[in-house]
Amino acid sequence: MPFFIITAMYPVHRFQAIDSTNIKAKELADGGAVSGTGVIAGYQTKGRGRLGKQWHSVAGKGLFCSIIVRPDVPLEDYPKITLVAGLSVALVLDRLVTAATFLKWPNDIHIAGKKIAGILTESSPLTGNRGAGYAVIGVGINVNQDLEDFPLDLRGNVTSLFLETGRECGVDELFFDVRREILKQLQVFCADGFLPILAQWRKKDFLLGKEMECVNRQGKKIRGIAQGPDDDGQLHVLDGSGRMHEVLSGDVRLATR
Numbered sequence: 001m002p003f004f005i006i007t008a009m010y011p012v013h014r015f016q017a018i019d020s021t022n023i024k025a026k027e028l029a030d031g032g033a034v035s036g037t038g039v040i041a042g043y044q045t046k047g048r049g050r051l052g053k054q055w056h057s058v059a060g061k062g063l064f065c066s067i068i069v070r071p072d073v074p075l076e077d078y079p080k081i082t083l084v085a086g087l088s089v090a091l092v093l094d095r096l097v098t099a100a101t102f103l104k105w106p107n108d109i110h111i112a113g114k115k116i117a118g119i120l121t122e123s124s125p126l127t128g129n130r131g132a133g134y135a136v137i138g139v140g141i142n143v144n145q146d147l148e149d150f151p152l153d154l155r156g157n158v159t160s161l162f163l164e165t166g167r168e169c170g171v172d173e174l175f176f177d178v179r180r181e182i183l184k185q186l187q188v189f190c191a192d193g194f195l196p197i198l199a200q201w202r203k204k205d206f207l208l209g210k211e212m213e214c215v216n217r218q219g220k221k222i223r224g225i226a227q228g229p230d231d232d233g234q235l236h237v238l239d240g241s242g243r244m245h246e247v248l249s250g251d252v253r254l255a256t257r
């Protein structure tokens with residue numbers, strides 16, 4: 001049975017187990033839940049990642065949460081929310097680990113080349129009304145996992161707060177820190193625009209100057225050197241023939257020889 005509490009002014013819906021906190025958050029948002037409402041689960045049976053991938057959700061070891069936001073920005077600016085959220089999570093993790101955090105466009109947070117967190121932002125149906133919609137920001141952070149808690153095929157590519165610090169971290173406190181930081185950075189985004197966010201984001205750009213591959217939504221494979229996101233948050237990639245590509249979405253990875 002879920003229980004419902006109001007903490008620091010914003011409601012939190014907690015579940016021991018759930019299919020996906022994003023699914024629940026979308027239901028709540030459709031029902032009128034206020035901006036800042038959080039959904040947190042100890043375990044997800046259908047944790048969703050980007051591009052239809054599964055998010056591995058070991059019971060009680062990770063932070064699995066979603067935050068409903070209703071920012072007063074035009075709907076075409078909604079894709080930028082993923083970058084705002086990624087930066088926010090990285091800033092929170094910076095306070096907990098000594099190693100530098102990096103952002104891999106558009107939604108991954110890395111430490112030393114290994115993924116520690118991911119963001120899946122899902123929006124309400126587009127209505128064209130400024131501020132009328134919502135976005136659900138789904139955040140998955142590897143918190144107290146040891147290496148053997150991850151599937152074998154992921155072990156070389158992932159890390160957790162526990163692996164980075166040698167200490168267990170409170171998942172609840174982490175949720176509140178993440179929510180506070182996301183709401184704070186969204187406030188900056190709404191009041192001052194995207195450029196102050198981007199300036200911080202660019203300092204943490206994991207792909208910048210690296211050779212990478214991307215399969216875009218049309219299924220076209222692009223290989224080239226990452227130039228970082230432009231002022232709209234779209235990744236630019238310069239291919240071997242000198243042609244610049246704009247990548248709006250897609251599976252982005254470092255190129256293999």
Ligand code: BTN
Binds near residue numbers: 044048051055138
């Ligand atoms: C990614 O890196 O592909 C994004 C992963 C996002 C996972 C989180 S866990 C909480 C929330 N609920 C979901 O079903 N997914 C997000």
